[in-house]
Amino acid sequence: MEVRLLSQTTEYALRATICLAYRQEGLVSTSDLATMTKVPMNYLAKVLQLLARSNIVTGRRGVGGGYKLTRAAEEISMLDVINAIDPIHRIKTCPLGLDNHSGTLCPLHRKLDESIEMLINQFSGITMADMIGELGDIRPLCDEDMTTQVELTMSGKK
Amino acid sequence: MEVRLLSQTTEYALRATICLAYRQEGLVSTSDLATMTKVPMNYLAKVLQLLARSNIVTGRRGVGGGYKLTRAAEEISMLDVINAIDPIHRIKTCPLGLDNHSGTLCPLHRKLDESIEMLINQFSGITMADMIGELGDIRPLCDEDMTTQVELTMSGKK
DNA sequence: GAGCAAGCGGACCTCCATGTCTAGATTAAT
DNA sequence: ATTAATCTAGACATGGAGGTCCGCTTGCTC
Numbered sequence: 272m273e274v275r276l277l278s279q280t281t282e283y284a285l286r287a288t289i290c291l292a293y294r295q296e297g298l299v300s301t302s303d304l305a306t307m308t309k310v311p312m313n314y315l316a317k318v319l320q321l322l323a324r325s326n327i328v329t330g331r332r333g334v335g336g337g338y339k340l341t342r343a344a345e346e347i348s349m350l351d352v353i354n355a356i357d358p359i360h361r362i363k364t365c366p367l368g369l370d371n372h373s374g375t376l377c378p379l380h381r382k383l384d385e386s387i388e389m390l391i392n393q394f395s396g397i398t399m400a401d402m403i404g405e406l407g408d409i410r411p412l413c414d415e416d417m418t419t420q421v422e423l424t425m426s427g428k429k
Numbered sequence: 430m431e432v433r434l435l436s437q438t439t440e441y442a443l444r445a446t447i448c449l450a451y452r453q454e455g456l457v458s459t460s461d462l463a464t465m466t467k468v469p470m471n472y473l474a475k476v477l478q479l480l481a482r483s484n485i486v487t488g489r490r491g492v493g494g495g496y497k498l499t500r501a502a503e504e505i506s507m508l509d510v511i512n513a514i515d516p517i518h519r520i521k522t523c524p525l526g527l528d529n530h531s532g533t534l535c536p537l538h539r540k541l542d543e544s545i546e547m548l549i550n551q552f553s554g555i556t557m558a559d560m561i562g563e564l565g566d567i568r569p570l571c572d573e574d575m576t577t578q579v580e581l582t583m584s585g586k587k
Numbered sequence: 588g589a590g591c592a593a594g595c596g597g598a599c600c601t602c603c604a605t606g607t608c609t610a611g612a613t614t615a616a617t
Numbered sequence: 618a619t620t621a622a623t624c625t626a627g628a629c630a631t632g633g634a635g636g637t638c639c640g641c642t643t644g645c646t647c
Contacts, residue, residue, distance in 0.1 A: 276541060276544060276545055276548075277541070278634075278635090279634080279635065280634075280635070282524070285537060286525075286537070289537060300592090300593065300594090301593080301594075302593090308525075309525050309526075311635085311636060311637080313636070313637055313638070314635065314636050314637080316594075316595085317596095317635095317636090319594085320594085320595070320596080323594095323595095330593090330594050330595085331593085331594075331643090331644085332592085332593055332594045332595080332642070332643040332644060332645095333591090333592065333593060333594080333642095333643055333644030333645050333646095334591065334592045334593065334644070334645040334646065335592080335593080335644090335645060335646095336592075336593045336594060336643085336644080336645085337593075337594085338594085349540070366440070367444075367466075367467050377560075378559060378560045378561070379443060379444070379447060379560050382507070382551075382555055382559075382560075383434060383435070385551075386434060386548060386551055386552075387434055389547065389551070390434075390544060390548075393540075393543075393544055393547070394544075397540055401536060401540075402535075402536045402537050402540075403536070436604075436605095437604080437605070438604075438605075458622085458623065458624090459623075459624075460623090469605090469606060469607080471606070471607055471608070472605070472606050472607080474624075474625080475605095475606090475626095477624085478624085478625070478626085481624095481625095488623085488624055488625085489613090489614080489623085489624075490612070490613040490614055490622085490623055490624040490625080491612095491613050491614025491615055491621090491622065491623055491624080492614060492615040492616065492620095492621065492622045492623070493614080493615060493616090493622075493623085494613085494614070494615085494622075494623045494624060495623075495624085496624090
């Protein structure tokens with residue numbers, strides 16, 4: 272198969288969180304988020320619940336309900352989102368379960384652990400705020416028309 | 430679940446290749462490799478076939494048969510092994526399939542692509558030779574007694 | 588307070604990575 | 618030539634990630 276750095280579900284979670292970061296205030300419904308992120312709606316609902324349990328987003332029920340971030344986009348790192356879905360762990364003990372009480376990993380797992388450490392450092396330094404409009408042009412999710420899309424969705428409802 | 434940098438199968442492939450690198454010449458049978466790497470034998474057989482198809486190892490059948498590397502350990506990188514099992518791909522186009530002919534990824538996928546690039550660079554610079562006895566003490570796969578284990582296996586058969 | 592929009596939660600389905608099993612092909616040794 | 622060891626190849630089993638569906642709960646709006 273094909274190596275994916277992140278699981279599909281984690282990708283979905285990141286997309287959704289970025290969309291919510293883009294919409295600074297107000298609630299966004301699951302169905303709107305599903306449209307914008309191109310994630311199957313019923314599945315996205317589950318992903319959002321995971322994010323809610325990790326206190327990254329909060330939902331409100333009822334008419335006009337939806338989700339929003341629990342804190343500022345600057346305060347939410349990629350690592351936060353990743354760990355909410357499927358956490359990254361350093362390699363602490365030998366995966367073969369051999370006697371290595373000394374805590375010294377073999378070269379293979381040492382190198383792998385270094386790579387994981389690198390990724391964690393990388394991801395913990397990137398916030399949701401970095402994901403929206405780093406260029407002059409704002410395009411949160413690849414789509415040049417994200418801005419108008421969001422606005423259309425808003426006006427379509429109001 | 431839990432994020433794993435590499436798939437289980439890729440881990441297995443690396444372990445096996447490292448064991449073969451350690452045994453500089455001569456053939457090692459699948460069953461010996463399975464014991465040393467702690468990989469289910471029948472599954473390891475499949476993994477070795479994948480490595481053989483990618484020309485990283487060659488097998489010889491019959492009594493006294495087994496596997497060996499096709500070239501020196503210094504000539505086989507981690508990336509070679511990884512790509513033989515499940516290749517790492519850079520992100521070239523938007524995973525959402527949106528109009529981005531310009532070739533410019535959104536911040537999210539740009540960051541992810543950078544991480545992947547980092548990993549590829551890392552992995553392509555590490556060879557199987559780096560995996561055996563980087564420390565004074567030789568311990569290819571976490572096990573301090575790897576050396577004696579291999580020798581035992583050899584003498585046990587001869 | 589009735590009705591409806593939306594999140595919540597669980598049951599269920601599907602596919603693929605991982606793993607098992609078995610029969611066949613090849614080679615060395617006797 | 619026969620036998621035993623070993624790789625090769627494919628069919629089959631299993632568990633978990635990804636995805637669907639439906640009924641329940643909450644809380645607007647009128």
